[in-house]
Amino acid sequence: MKKAAGTRLNILQKAFELIYEKGYQTTSIDDILATTQVTKGAFYYHFRNKDEMGIAIINELLKPTLASSFIAPLQNDKNPIEAIYKLIHYLLIEDEFLQVQHGCPVANFTQEMASWNKDFNDALNDITQQWIKTMAAAIVKGKEKGQIRDDINAKQVAMFVTSGYWGIRNFAKLENNKKVYLSYLKELKRYLNTLK
Amino acid sequence: MKKAAGTRLNILQKAFELIYEKGYQTTSIDDILATTQVTKGAFYYHFRNKDEMGIAIINELLKPTLASSFIAPLQNDKNPIEAIYKLIHYLLIEDEFLQVQHGCPVANFTQEMASWNKDFNDALNDITQQWIKTMAAAIVKGKEKGQIRDDINAKQVAMFVTSGYWGIRNFAKLENNKKVYLSYLKELKRYLNTLK
DNA sequence: CTAAAAACATACTAGTTAGTATGTTTTTGT
DNA sequence: ACAAAAACATACTAACTAGTATGTTTTTAG
Numbered sequence: 001m002k003k004a005a006g007t008r009l010n011i012l013q014k015a016f017e018l019i020y021e022k023g024y025q026t027t028s029i030d031d032i033l034a035t036t037q038v039t040k041g042a043f044y045y046h047f048r049n050k051d052e053m054g055i056a057i058i059n060e061l062l063k064p065t066l067a068s069s070f071i072a073p074l075q076n077d078k079n080p081i082e083a084i085y086k087l088i089h090y091l092l093i094e095d096e097f098l099q100v101q102h103g104c105p106v107a108n109f110t111q112e113m114a115s116w117n118k119d120f121n122d123a124l125n126d127i128t129q130q131w132i133k134t135m136a137a138a139i140v141k142g143k144e145k146g147q148i149r150d151d152i153n154a155k156q157v158a159m160f161v162t163s164g165y166w167g168i169r170n171f172a173k174l175e176n177n178k179k180v181y182l183s184y185l186k187e188l189k190r191y192l193n194t195l196k
Numbered sequence: 197m198k199k200a201a202g203t204r205l206n207i208l209q210k211a212f213e214l215i216y217e218k219g220y221q222t223t224s225i226d227d228i229l230a231t232t233q234v235t236k237g238a239f240y241y242h243f244r245n246k247d248e249m250g251i252a253i254i255n256e257l258l259k260p261t262l263a264s265s266f267i268a269p270l271q272n273d274k275n276p277i278e279a280i281y282k283l284i285h286y287l288l289i290e291d292e293f294l295q296v297q298h299g300c301p302v303a304n305f306t307q308e309m310a311s312w313n314k315d316f317n318d319a320l321n322d323i324t325q326q327w328i329k330t331m332a333a334a335i336v337k338g339k340e341k342g343q344i345r346d347d348i349n350a351k352q353v354a355m356f357v358t359s360g361y362w363g364i365r366n367f368a369k370l371e372n373n374k375k376v377y378l379s380y381l382k383e384l385k386r387y388l389n390t391l392k
Numbered sequence: 393c394t395a396a397a398a399a400c401a402t403a404c405t406a407g408t409t410a411g412t413a414t415g416t417t418t419t420t421g422t
Numbered sequence: 423a424c425a426a427a428a429a430c431a432t433a434c435t436a437a438c439t440a441g442t443a444t445g446t447t448t449t450t451a452g
Contacts, residue, residue, distance in 0.1 A: 022312075
């Protein structure tokens with residue numbers, strides 16, 4: 001039971017890349033089979049149907065990535081304002097997987113699937129809430145340390161930041177140019193400084 | 197050439213509603229024919245193909261709506277900060293066409309089509325830039341009137357606000373509840389007040 | 393080593409898709 | 423009133439879709 005896990009992971013990873021580029025609905029199972037060199041029999045051995053694979057991508061690929069790349073940086077840093085800015089900066093400018101023309105995978109999935117498939121909705125809400133909660137917790141810590149004003153609503157700010165991040169990722173698709181990120185980051189920095 | 201224009205408009209409107217609810221790719225032409233009671237012959241008389249219809253929806257339905265509901269309120273008001281807040285509040289809370297579970301039509305289209313179809317991209321970028329420019333112009337006016345600080349970058353703020361709006365519309369899909377809008381609006385108001 | 397289960401392979405199906413071919417009806421200008 | 427063009431109707435096609443039926447091969451446990 002080792003090689004089998006490899007095929008499964010291979011399917012998930014390649015499928016995720018395709019879906020990130022083309023969207024879930026427009027990525028056919030045959031597309032996935034062609035790029036993975038896996039046969040239909042193997043695919044349906046590992047997944048009951050396409051949606052089950054989609055949920056597996058969220059839970060087995062996106063969730064761990066979230067934990068390492070989105071959650072951890074917020075928990076370790078001393079200063080939440082700097083941590084949030086550095087994180088968004090990293091995600092927009094430095095991260096090598098995320099592409100400007102394809103937006104945010106979680107936001108994409110949400111737009112396409114939420115409200116049409118409860119399982120997708122739940123899985124996506126799960127990881128999104130995790131991010132928000134972590135960010136809010138960091139802000140609360142900052143308030144306790146006196147780095148952030150007392151009258152700031154932590155969760156409210158976390159939602160506001162997340163919304164902006166999702167929005168700018170979608171927005172940048174139109175111009176297909178990272179330059180809009182720089183403009184956004186400037187205003188984000190200004191906004192974050194008003195929390196002090 | 198009067199009834200014909202009616203059929204065309206009927207197709208565009210019903211198709212737009214379907215696309216807003218289900219997405220562009222997953223709304224089939226047969227779906228549109230079924231809800232409009234129009235035949236395939238009529239459809240393909242009016243539109244060369246599905247994409248041409250999609251572009252027509254953007255240019256002939258979304259663009260005018262943008263002008264009346266998104267642009268005008270920003271041009272008439274005396275105070276840009278109030279105008280922006282009132283506009284976003286209206287769009288999120290009061291507007292009767294926009295549904296929490298379906299997000300923002302322009303953002304949806306952008307996510308689904310931009311980077312895959314240049315015509316869609318251009319049409320969407322066109323109306324988005326129009327909104328941004330109008331908002332930025334209102335902010336510039338506010339700067340001249342002394343309602344907004346001198347060091348504020350108008351276009352930067354307009355992009356920031358637009359991103360947040362798109363983001364929260366997508367975000368609210370997950371919870372399928374207008375309550376998240378209230379939290380967002382509170383922070384938006386706080387943010388807007390820092391421009392003073 | 394061997395039987396059973398796990399993992400994969402191939403061929404097929406029924407439904408859906410955008411789009412076309414070829415008509416008929418309706419509207420329009422004169 | 424009438425021909426021409428505009429507007430619409432019907433039947434079809436070829437490609438693609440998710441999923442299944444039925445195999446064969448590989449792995450694993452005893």
